[in-house]
């Protein structure tokens with residue numbers, strides 16, 4: 001039987017904690033086939049972002065056309081979209097699919113990954129057509145505290161499930177990719193959100209004592225220490 005197809009539209013992180021790498025590995029961990037549209041190349045490590053190179057618009061559009069026309073993904077997950085043109089492109093091409101929008105505007109390191117123009121494009125074009133939007137607190141503020149049913153503010157784990165670790169680089173990407181994977185397996189939004197929270201908490205627990213890099217280390221995306229996660233089973 002074919003796995004569900006999910007496409008991530010996001011930037012690369014040379015340090016392998018966030019972005020496309022985190023998304024594809026999370027998709028693999030959760031039993032979906034991952035396709036990818038690369039929007040930007042970042043020179044980044046556990047301590048911060050050194051450089052950002054947006055991919056030319058035509059090349060982003062060509063990647064998206066290829067994936068949509070040939071692989072027909074059931075779900076789309078967006079991360080760093082880099083330019084307002086790409087935000088508008090995604091809104092116009094992906095509104096008819098399960099669409100998880102992680103509005104990547106501020107990195108864990110504090111680096112700004114989205115301009116004022118990008119924020120406006122999100123508000124006007126992408127937020128209204130998303131299935132779920134997963135801003136963190138800073139991104140929620142930057143977006144003007146949108147008051148809509150599809151907005152799920154991520155808060156770094158609630159008291160019961162919070163894992164004490166500084167290895168949290170990539171948690172937002174992992175969380176939104178897990179959410180898109182569970183939706184692609186056919187579970188409802190509330191269940192998918194709860195499972196994504198539990199998945200990230202478990203992955204954070206697994207990597208909590210890692211000492212990779214000198215800054216905020218990566219969350220484990222793939223290592224699954226106990227039984228495999230529940231995928232499309234009844235809610």
Ligand SMILES: Nc1ncnc2c1ncn2[C@@H]1O[C@H](COP(=O)(O)OP(=O)(O)OP(=O)(O)O)[C@@H](O)[C@H]1O
Pocket residue numbers: 102103104105106107108134135136137139153154155156157158161162163164165168170171172173175196197198200201204
């Ligand atoms: N310390 C933690 N313990 C348990 N769960 C956590 C922890 N940190 C993050 N999470 C989980 O990961 C999700 C995303 O976390 P967070 O909001 O910190 O991501 P982010 O990297 O700031 O997001 P973005 O990619 O939007 O910038 C949270 O909703 C929560 O489910």
Ligand SMILES: Cc1ncc(COP(=O)(O)O)c(N)n1
Pocket residue numbers: 010011012013018019020042044079080104106107108109168169170171172173
């Ligand atoms: C290419 C890219 N995409 C997304 C993030 C956000 O992830 P985080 O909030 O964990 O820094 C990032 N730092 N880099």
